[in-house]
Amino acid sequence: MKEPDKLPSFKELDEGIxxxxxxxxxxxxxxxxxxxxxxxxGVELVSGVAVGTGIGIVLDKWLGTSPLLxxxxxxxxxxxxxxxxxxxxxxxxxxxxxIDESDKTL
Amino acid sequence: xxxxxxxxxxxxxxxxxxxxxAGYDIxxxxxxxxxxxxxxxxxxxxxxxxxxxxxxxxxFQSMVEMSYQxxxxxxxxxxxxxxxxxxxxxxxxxxxxxxxxxLGMIPYSFTVTSHIIVTFALAAFIFIGVTLLxxxxxxxxxxxxxxxxxxxxxxMAPMMYFIELFSFLARPVSLSVRLAANMMAGHTMLKxxxxxxxxxxxxxxxxxxxxxxxxxGFEIFVAxxxxxxxxxxxxxxxxxxxxxx
Numbered sequence: 135m136k137e138p139d140k141l142p143s144f145k146e147l148d149e150g151i152x153x154x155x156x157x158x159x160x161x162x163x164x165x166x167x168x169x170x171x172x173x174x175x176g177v178e179l180v181s182g183v184a185v186g187t188g189i190g191i192v193l194d195k196w197l198g199t200s201p202l203l204x205x206x207x208x209x210x211x212x213x214x215x216x217x218x219x220x221x222x223x224x225x226x227x228x229x230x231x232x233i234d235e236s237d238k239t240l
Numbered sequence: 241x242x243x244x245x246x247x248x249x250x251x252x253x254x255x256x257x258x259x260x261x262a263g264y265d266i267x268x269x270x271x272x273x274x275x276x277x278x279x280x281x282x283x284x285x286x287x288x289x290x291x292x293x294x295x296x297x298x299x300f301q302s303m304v305e306m307s308y309q310x311x312x313x314x315x316x317x318x319x320x321x322x323x324x325x326x327x328x329x330x331x332x333x334x335x336x337x338x339x340x341x342x343l344g345m346i347p348y349s350f351t352v353t354s355h356i357i358v359t360f361a362l363a364a365f366i367f368i369g370v371t372l373l374x375x376x377x378x379x380x381x382x383x384x385x386x387x388x389x390x391x392x393x394x395x396m397a398p399m400m401y402f403i404e405l406f407s408f409l410a411r412p413v414s415l416s417v418r419l420a421a422n423m424m425a426g427h428t429m430l431k432x433x434x435x436x437x438x439x440x441x442x443x444x445x446x447x448x449x450x451x452x453x454x455x456x457g458f459e460i461f462v463a464x465x466x467x468x469x470x471x472x473x474x475x476x477x478x479x480x481x482x483x484x485x
Contacts (some may be wrong), residue, residue, distance in 0.1 A: 181414035214406030
């Protein structure tokens with residue numbers, strides 16, 4: 135076996151460690167995050183609708199505008215749920231791979 | 241058999257020491273017992289793990305150091321360096337939820353986090369704390385203004401404002417429901433499959449029993465994962481409170 139004529143410098147060693155670490159974290163992330171995401175996103179939608187409906191009913195009772203605010207808040211809540219969902223998925227995307235800046239405006 | 245052993249019987253809150261103060265029922269229940277057990281276990285875990293303070297950690301000490309490092313990294317990634325001042329809160333929260341979840345995996349024990357009132361109390365505490373923090377830090381006007389995304393056309397502004405507001409108000413609900421629903425669904429499923437083992441007996445019971453073993457492993461994974469998700473989302477909310485967009 136041939137002896138290496140020169141030991142790697144600390145800089146090269148550092149570079150190597152960083153590269154390897156990056157590889158490890160890239161590889162181990164998607165599996166755990168995929169399962170986490172699946173358990174996570176369903177609740178976002180439902181809770182948005184539930185909160186919207188709840189607030190709608192309470193406001194209707196308080197102001198006496200029976201079905202009006204309920205309908206309005208129901209849809210607002212659903213939209214809010216979708217917004218949270220969109221943000222959650224964007225955040226996961228961000229950690230996995232860089233996305234283009236135009237997607238982040240919302 | 242099925243009437244006496246409902247898969248939902250495990251979630252029953254039983255009074256261990258009945259106690260009434262000023263008309264309020266503050267009995268010591270099995271839920272209180274397991275919450276206290278979780279706190280005691282966390283304290284023992286941390287105290288015993290750090291007792292030796294070895295320079296080269298043993299197995300036990302490295303577990304403690306790993307959990308510390310894990311949360312420290314989580315805060316660093318999600319909030320940044322100034323988030324480290326909230327380390328005690330985030331760490332206690334993570335360890336408490338984790339130990340409640342894991343203690344629930346022990347047969348005949350009680351899963352505190354499968355009750356939505358427990359998780360909702362935690363989530364509401366986080367939600368109120370985070371909201372107060374951002375109001376104190378940025379002022380009420382900036383806080384209320386943060387619900388309007390930058391660059392919204394004026395005719396969309398009222399609608400966008402309320403959509404953002406609802407998305408904000410839904411946070412404690414989704415945070416608490418996610419944890420409680422996952423724990424409850426998992427434990428109910430385990431009990432149902434365990435029921436199949438008994439019903440099918442010696443001849444056919446092996447198939448559900450094998451599934452039960454796999455599912456138990458999966459439930460432990462879910463217990464850790466849900467504690468992690470709960471903590472990550474707390475960090476995300478805290479980050480948004482500190483840096484209003």
